[in-house]
Amino acid sequence: MSEIFMLIEHRQDAIRDISYEMMTCGRALAEKLNTKLTAVFLGYDADKLVESIRNQAHRIMVVDNEVFKEFNAESYQIALAEIIKKENPLLTLIGHTAFGMDLCPALGTQLGIPFTTDCLDVEIIDGKLIATRQMYDGKLNAKIRFRENPSYLVSLRTGCFPVRDSNIEAEIVNIESPVSAEPDYRKFVEYIEAAIGDVDITKADVVVGVGRGIKKKENLALVEDFASTIGGVVACSRPIVDAEWLPKDRQVGSSGKTVKPKLYITLGISGAFQHVVGMKNSGTIIAINKDPNAPIFNEADYGIVDDLFRVLPAFKNSILEMKSK
Amino acid sequence: MDIIVCIKRVPQTAEAKVEIESSGKDIVKDRLTFDINESDTYALEEAVLLKEKFGGTITVISLGCSDADDTLRIALAKGADTAIRIKAEDFDELDGYKTAQLLSAVIKDIHFDVIFTGCIATDDAYSQIGATLAELLGIPHATLVTNIEVIDSISHVHRELEGGLQEHIEIFLPALFTIQTGINVPRYASLIAIKRAAGKEIKLVGQNEISKDQLLLNTQIEELFIPPVAKQVKIITGSPGEVSEELAGIIREKGLI
Ligand SMILES: Cc1cc2nc3c(=O)[nH]c(=O)nc-3n(C[C@H](O)[C@H](O)[C@H](O)COP(=O)(O)OP(=O)(O)OC[C@H]3O[C@@H](n4cnc5c(N)ncnc54)[C@H](O)[C@@H]3O)c2cc1C
Ligand SMILES: Nc1ncnc2c1ncn2[C@@H]1O[C@H](COP(=O)(O)O)[C@@H](O)[C@H]1O
Numbered sequence: 001m002s003e004i005f006m007l008i009e010h011r012q013d014a015i016r017d018i019s020y021e022m023m024t025c026g027r028a029l030a031e032k033l034n035t036k037l038t039a040v041f042l043g044y045d046a047d048k049l050v051e052s053i054r055n056q057a058h059r060i061m062v063v064d065n066e067v068f069k070e071f072n073a074e075s076y077q078i079a080l081a082e083i084i085k086k087e088n089p090l091l092t093l094i095g096h097t098a099f100g101m102d103l104c105p106a107l108g109t110q111l112g113i114p115f116t117t118d119c120l121d122v123e124i125i126d127g128k129l130i131a132t133r134q135m136y137d138g139k140l141n142a143k144i145r146f147r148e149n150p151s152y153l154v155s156l157r158t159g160c161f162p163v164r165d166s167n168i169e170a171e172i173v174n175i176e177s178p179v180s181a182e183p184d185y186r187k188f189v190e191y192i193e194a195a196i197g198d199v200d201i202t203k204a205d206v207v208v209g210v211g212r213g214i215k216k217k218e219n220l221a222l223v224e225d226f227a228s229t230i231g232g233v234v235a236c237s238r239p240i241v242d243a244e245w246l247p248k249d250r251q252v253g254s255s256g257k258t259v260k261p262k263l264y265i266t267l268g269i270s271g272a273f274q275h276v277v278g279m280k281n282s283g284t285i286i287a288i289n290k291d292p293n294a295p296i297f298n299e300a301d302y303g304i305v306d307d308l309f310r311v312l313p314a315f316k317n318s319i320l321e322m323k324s325k
Numbered sequence: 326m327d328i329i330v331c332i333k334r335v336p337q338t339a340e341a342k343v344e345i346e347s348s349g350k351d352i353v354k355d356r357l358t359f360d361i362n363e364s365d366t367y368a369l370e371e372a373v374l375l376k377e378k379f380g381g382t383i384t385v386i387s388l389g390c391s392d393a394d395d396t397l398r399i400a401l402a403k404g405a406d407t408a409i410r411i412k413a414e415d416f417d418e419l420d421g422y423k424t425a426q427l428l429s430a431v432i433k434d435i436h437f438d439v440i441f442t443g444c445i446a447t448d449d450a451y452s453q454i455g456a457t458l459a460e461l462l463g464i465p466h467a468t469l470v471t472n473i474e475v476i477d478s479i480s481h482v483h484r485e486l487e488g489g490l491q492e493h494i495e496i497f498l499p500a501l502f503t504i505q506t507g508i509n510v511p512r513y514a515s516l517i518a519i520k521r522a523a524g525k526e527i528k529l530v531g532q533n534e535i536s537k538d539q540l541l542l543n544t545q546i547e548e549l550f551i552p553p554v555a556k557q558v559k560i561i562t563g564s565p566g567e568v569s570e571e572l573a574g575i576i577r578e579k580g581l582i
Contacts, residue, residue: 011486072494073456074465096452098486101444101503102468105456109422114543116421117453131544134552135450136336136352139343143547185465185497189481194489206582212339231582242507248489255485263581270339280555284581286572287558291340298554302575304561304568314565318573319582 002090002127002150004030007080007103008041008053009095011071012191015049018095021161023056025122026093027168030058033124038089039170042079044069050172060170065177070188073102075179081110082178088151091122091129096155104155114146115153120160129154138272138295158254159277197249199233206232207261209252209279210240213268213289213308217245222312223267229316235259237269253278267308271296288312326381326475328372329440330405331428331458332365334389334396335448350546361396364443368504370511371473372441373404379475382406384435388427389413394527401522402514412531421449422543425457430535432462438478440501444469455503466501467494471508 006022008015019039026037039057041050046064053060061083067075080103084092094100094107096118108115114129120141121132129152131144146152182188201207208227214220220234227234234250241251252259253275264282268289269275276299279285287300288308297303304311336357344353361369372383385400387393388411397408411427413419419427432440440462442455452468459466471491472483478498483491485505514522561568576582 070492073467098469098484101452102456102466102484105421105425105453106460106466108543109425109457109460114422115453116544117451130547133450135448135549136338136343137447138552139338140345140352140549141552142549144544145547146544147542183465185500186467187495189493189495191486192483192491192493194491238506244510251489254487256489258488263576284575284579293342295552297558297560298552299556300558301556302561302572303558304572306565306568311565311568314569315572318566318569319576322573322577 002033003036003038003087004033004091004093005038005040005084005087005089006057006093007095008039008043009097009099010043010049013049015053016095016097017163018097018156018158019053020056020163021158022093022095022156023053023166024164025156025161026057027164027166029091029122029124033090035090038087040080040083042068042076054170054172055168056166057170058168059173061173061175063175063177065180067177067179067182071099072182072186072188073099073106074183074186076103077107077110078179079177080107083175084111084151090127090151091124092151092153093122094153094155096157100155104153108153111151111153113151113153114149116144116146117155118157119154120157122154122156134273137270139293157273195249197247199250201233201235201250201252202257202259204233204259205262206230207235207252207259207264207279207282208232209235209237209264209266209269211237211267211269212239214240217243220245222309226312226316230265230319232261232263232265237272237275266296266300267312269296270294271299326375326379326438327436328375328381328383329432329435329437330365330369330372330383330385330400331440331442331454332369332385332387332396332400333362333443333446334359334387334393335362335446338447345549349548352549359392361399362443362446364445364504364506366511367506367508368441368443369400369403369405370509371504372439373512374509375439375473375475376404381438384409384437386411386428386431388419388424397527398522398525399514399519401525402518403512407528408525409528409530411535412529415531416537416540418542418545420542420544421451421453422457423540425454425461426540427535428454428458429461431530432458438498440499442501442503444503444505452503455501459501462501464499464501465496466503467496468503469505470502471505473502
């Protein structure tokens with residue numbers, strides 16, 4: 001039976017959103033193909049979490065063992081390889097997250113099945129898998145065809161499948177764990193929580209996000225000045241933190257913070273997916289970028305295609321004028 | 326400590342117009358500038374830092390056409406000892422899997438303690454070649470690495486998870502790490518070093534050295550297309566003064582500040 005399988009991702013005792021998104025995607029595919037969705041749950045002391053997703057899949061395969069308390073790509077890989085070899089699903093979905101990036105390519109390679117990563121969409125047409133991925137700094141999408149095989153593996157990008165309600169009652173199948181201890185060559189030690197900074201960008205109503213377009217650290221003063229005029233806080237994209245121009249707690253995006261201010265203004269940010277996931281739910285988004293094809297204009301409400309150094313002084317004046325009225 | 330770094334020369338597309346070529350499967354490349362992939366710069370720097378600490382050698386490998394030699398020479402100037410180019414022109418169409426197979430075909434004959442790759446190449450954006458390569462070589466790996474400390478052939482590694490959270494894991498060497506940007510501050514190559522590197526040999530490996538029989542593509546691009554827009558943006562045009570006034574008007578009307 002060519003079923004759809006997906007791997008539940010959980011961390012620190014919570015199911016992660018990507019799991020619901022993958023189950024939404026998996027159910028739609030299963031329905032189309034007249035087959036079933038199986039959720040694979042590797043975890044420890046899992047009853048409560050398993051019960052919480054019982055309505056999301058037709059079957060939940062549970063491997064409950066202390067080894068799976070925290071994610072470890074190596075032990076996950078051993079267990080999943082066993083399961084996939086035995087069950088031979090048509091397609092297995094894994095999240096393209098920090099976990100999935102560690103796991104999916106190695107698993108696909110071990111099994112010798114065709115795989116690809118970071119897919120926005122997957123379709124199965126006449127038993128053949130077609131995936132959509134993004135390339136070239138988000139400027140183009142690609143439809144991808146796979147080498148033909150009875151079983152495929154893909155990792156899915158976060159936020160691509162709006163979660164739908166479901167009212168299935170999953171059959172629960174418990175499986176003996178193929179692994180009983182973490183391999184000695186790779187061990188989880190601990191989590192390191194993000195440091196807390198002086199400004200909480202998640203609490204501000206107005207956020208001014210600055211990106212690599214600002215060119216030099218010295219130019220940040222312009223942005224600080226503009227932000228204080230408009231009554232907002234300064235946040236940024238990743239390269240600004242990588243260059244150590246602003247602290248990590250100012251970074252917006254998948255590996256930074258998620259913000260939802262009333263107003264988010266971007267200055268010289270291209271709009272990479274990893275940035276956009278952290279700000280796309282802002283009330284109003286204004287983007288200033290000199291490149292008319294920058295992906296940020298696919299997310300913004302208002303766009304200015306111009307040099308930020310030309311616009312910013314005038315913008316500041318207009319805000320001052322507006323406030324003085 | 327013997328270190329291998331995989332580096333890729335990629336088109337710089339963040340600020341450029343990206344056009345689809347007539348085949349529909351590739352982009353027009355002749356008007357783009359090319360440079361070393363961003364995270365590979367950090368991977369190379371991490372290798373140089375480890376070499377400074379423990380001694381040993383750095384080998385840089387790139388699968389690419391002849392212009393990748395420039396990228397390899399910059400790496401030599403920054404502190405790599407040996408450079409190898411796998412001749413892309415010998416191996417037709419590539420995907421992430423085939424790239425990893427070619428890299429592993431060369432690496433399996435070299436002694437190493439650590440392999441570094443970038444965490445993602447900005448052109449194909451797979452984030453898969455590192456973990457695939459590690460599996461092909463039968464060594465452990467960790468992706469999205471933001472810190473490494475090596476103590477007696479055990480590496481203490483920080484991996485970046487989502488939302489600012491990281492995990493600390495321990496991995497035995499030899500191992501492969503995919504390096505995330507920001508892990509260090511990459512150095513620039515000095516002019517003298519660049520001049521010196523210009524004369525160094527780059528070892529070429531092609532179809533005479535690697536058999537094409539076993540190479541496999543997992544995927545092929547069917548077509549490239551411009552992403553659909555998520556939201557209809559209103560582009561405001563005019564002089565900086567005009568657009569600013571219009572924006573201020575919108576902000577006031579909507580009561581955003
Ligand atoms: C696992 C992973 C996690 C990541 N997490 C995050 C994250 O949390 N947050 C994040 O932001 N990124 C993250 N990234 C990085 C992300 O992929 C992009 O590389 C990054 O967001 C790009 O930042 P940028 O837009 O500032 O720079 P670029 O992409 O280089 O864009 C600069 C932009 O500035 C414009 N510009 C240049 N000069 C001017 C000017 N004078 N006036 C106006 N515009 C100008 C250019 O046209 C361009 O669009 C992550 C990547 C990975 C692989
Ligand atoms: N053609 C190549 N030659 C050498 N290394 C490569 C090549 N392609 C990818 N890599 C390495 O693999 C990393 C991840 O690439 P990717 O999986 O394509 O996102 C890059 O950062 C490089 O370190």
